[in-house]
Amino acid sequence: MNKSRMEALTDGIVAIAATIMVLEIHAPDNFTFDSLRAQVPAAIAYLISFLLVMLSWYNYHMMFARAKRVDLRVYLANTFWLLVLTGIPFATSWVGEYPTHWQTELTYMIITALWTIMYSVTEFCLVLSNPDLDEKINQESVVTVIIRYSILLMAIIVLPFWPPICLTSTFVLMIISVRRNFKDEKQQS
């Protein structure tokens, strides 16, 4: 299939998913700064989700830039990646309204985790269709993987005592991911 058209459709959906989240931050019904304060958790949730979508897209587009061939299997995996992505505005809106409850925080974490899994599935399908790609896609070091899973484990333990740990750990995992991207970029040049 036409790779660049699939990328264009994907980019369109990513752009919309990233931007419609901001529609949930309504202008307050009052002109005072006090009324703005009620929107702070929603704004923080939006900030984290927007950065998450943009930084995941960076890795996603890098992965596709290396692939030559895109087939139906890859397209289906990409479709499910986009489907889970469109769940992020919902999770962001809910966690932004009830940021101190474990139910909303856990939902947010499950959806972002599901999104990461769909990312790996897409990667797997892409390697199947481009056998020469196998070694080129950067493997995470064992240390990074351990750190990543430790943070997730810690988040689950801390969750009952301090629910905002989920949004916080998403943010920390994002910083780690960006650091690794910078390292990868330096190695390649």
Next chain:
Amino acid sequence: MNKSRMEALTDGIVAIAATIMVLEIHAPDNFTFDSLRAQVPAAIAYLISFLLVMLSWYNYHMMFARAKRVDLRVYLANTFWLLVLTGIPFATSWVGEYPTHWQTELTYMIITALWTIMYSVTEFCLVLSNPDLDEKINQESVVTVIIRYSILLMAIIVLPFWPPICLTSTFVLMIISVRRNFKDEKQQS
């Protein structure tokens, strides 16, 4: 006319139509998981519609990939295909709210059927403008066509007794269509 600009506009509208449907799944007014349960039918309707749009787009873009020439007639057919597509968010939102009533289920089915018809109209116009395309566009086998119409017929019979048959049969027809796409892809390579 400029084929790639028409495709870009089309992809933009498809991306928006697929994504705005998710705006109908509002964050519940409560932090409990119980309150999420009320959104399950809307989520299922969204899931089916999102996959329907993405998988139809796959076939649609394949059809256009084979065509060289795009004229006003094709553009008009494409416009009506897009017009019916923008009815899907409406039908999805309605059926997601009243999934057990035949009125909403039937409306959903009529709009998706109308969309399939507009697809065929566009295909017809595309063949008229690209006479050499005739044999290249894959014909469905007679068996597939019979299965397809049997499912539609069954859905109409079952409808008064179990309305969700419409969403269910849309999903089944989608699976059949994807299976066929996989077969077509294998044949070509």
Next chain:
Amino acid sequence: MNKSRMEALTDGIVAIAATIMVLEIHAPDNFTFDSLRAQVPAAIAYLISFLLVMLSWYNYHMMFARAKRVDLRVYLANTFWLLVLTGIPFATSWVGEYPTHWQTELTYMIITALWTIMYSVTEFCLVLSNPDLDEKINQESVVTVIIRYSILLMAIIVLPFWPPICLTSTFVLMIISVRRNFKDEKQQS
């Protein structure tokens, strides 16, 4: 400036403006077909506006396809064309809710007329920046221009007695415009 990037941004805004109008056609608060009836005027207004946007875009993209050079003046004219375009969802939503009042119908007509004027302004700027373009852009025949203005005049006369004349005449003008496009296409080939 970069012509193709300007076109891509323009197409994005056109795609969004054409599609967000459908958000105004809400799923009824009831599952009966009776409740659908209340949405019929909104659906008709949406239908006319969607076709209007798509058919105007056709002419707009044809005009730009002929131009080689795009400068700040053209970009500004294009920006105002887009600005008026984003007024169409508002006018459509208002006229769809009160289709039998001259105030909403007149507003709709003024905004679409303003949009046509912005189209001509953009055309004028494009010819200024591409002097060799002058004769290539198809001039309307005198007869068409007379018919067009007669319809507008008639609409203004009939408006106090039958307000829906505005939406109706927009539709008729659209048909005339498409007919002319078909003729132009035939002449060129």
Next chain:
Amino acid sequence: MNKSRMEALTDGIVAIAATIMVLEIHAPDNFTFDSLRAQVPAAIAYLISFLLVMLSWYNYHMMFARAKRVDLRVYLANTFWLLVLTGIPFATSWVGEYPTHWQTELTYMIITALWTIMYSVTEFCLVLSNPDLDEKINQESVVTVIIRYSILLMAIIVLPFWPPICLTSTFVLMIISVRRNFKDEKQQS
């Protein structure tokens, strides 16, 4: 990274951010022109914000057109530029509802100022990654910079007495910026 794909994603987000603002201008709950009057401040705020986004995009795309290389640092700066951009619909909606209060006007001004700062940060990152770009990006003359800061200073002084000064000065700064763009264009040709 792939420059044109980053530009496409950016253009998508810009198109959406510019267009969703219009969703805040709701069709009035009445068919009279009197009811339209309540929407005038929102319409003015929308007009200024739409032009601001479109004219900033013009400069932004010019800046990127000159750059050859785009790396993660530039992408991050671009992401924050987009993040602040998505705050403009919120600020526009708030200032449009309470245009005569200094709180909403100041918020609008802070967000647009932050956006200008993110523009400079992106420019800085772009020069770091494209060392040969340094002299090519047009420096503002000292006079323009002084005028620009005088207007901002005046706006802050006048703010307690006449809050709409913020929207007004945004508009004036925009006109100055367009004038400069026309001069730059003339110099280059």
